[in-house]
Amino acid sequence: MSDTAPEEPAAVWFGVPDGYAPLPLHDLTDTMSVTYQLIQELGTDEQRALSGTALGALAVYLGELAERGAVYCGIGRHVSETDGSPVTSSLVVTLQEYPGRRNPRLLLRDVAEGKRRAGEHGHAELVDLPNGPALFVERELLLPAPPRPGDHVLTVAAEAPVWQLEAFLPGPDGDRLAVIEVSTPFVAAGPQFRPMTVAMAAALSFRPPADQDPLASLLG
Numbered sequence: 001m002s003d004t005a006p007e008e009p010a011a012v013w014f015g016v017p018d019g020y021a022p023l024p025l026h027d028l029t030d031t032m033s034v035t036y037q038l039i040q041e042l043g044t045d046e047q048r049a050l051s052g053t054a055l056g057a058l059a060v061y062l063g064e065l066a067e068r069g070a071v072y073c074g075i076g077r078h079v080s081e082t083d084g085s086p087v088t089s090s091l092v093v094t095l096q097e098y099p100g101r102r103n104p105r106l107l108l109r110d111v112a113e114g115k116r117r118a119g120e121h122g123h124a125e126l127v128d129l130p131n132g133p134a135l136f137v138e139r140e141l142l143l144p145a146p147p148r149p150g151d152h153v154l155t156v157a158a159e160a161p162v163w164q165l166e167a168f169l170p171g172p173d174g175d176r177l178a179v180i181e182v183s184t185p186f187v188a189a190g191p192q193f194r195p196m197t198v199a200m201a202a203a204l205s206f207r208p209p210a211d212q213d214p215l216a217s218l219l220g
Contacts, residue, residue, distance in 0.1 A: 020074035089184040104170035163190030
């Protein structure tokens with residue numbers, strides 16, 4: 001697991017598990033333009049045919065993540081623990097800020113209640129980690145499937161099942177909320193991401209590591 005801070009100062013520090021490659025959350029127009037040109041020059045016929053639609057959808061998705069307060073987004077490639085086949089996943093970390101201070105557990109209570117009102121059903125569990133309380137929510141949901149070769153731009157996207165695990169971690173003063181979201185279209189392999197997500201949540205901090213904290217040397 002590699003130590004990672006967000007692209008811009010956001011008062012949250014975390015480690016990114018092995019196997020993930022970061023995606024940009026800023027300067028999307030230039031990044032997607034360069035990527036499109038590379039695919040057109042080096043990609044297969046199928047990749048070239050899909051590149052415009054796929055990159056456009058990716059740019060919209062990343063832009064929405066940035067608006068939600070995302071500080072990290074990555075795509076991971078792994079191996080199934082059951083049969084050794086390739087498995088892909090996405091990892092998103094967001095940071096939300098709230099006015100005032102309150103008990104962190106009350107913030108998690110509000111999160112759970114908000115999901116219930118929104119009809120986002122899943123298995124929820126409140127856990128005490130070494131760095132404070134955390135709410136884990138595991139569920140399966142249906143999301144639009146990627147476009148296929150030959151699909152018209154107006155074709156209604158089919159839906160595909162996705163396994164998802166979210167970890168909600170409030171700051172010590174209840175004025176910030178970090179959210180770790182791990183998703184994979186390989187639903188059967190979803191449970192293998194539980195230990196990884198818990199370990200990542202347990203290591204997340206709202207204070208910089210000692211070697212990055214200018215007050216550490218003064219406080220001892």
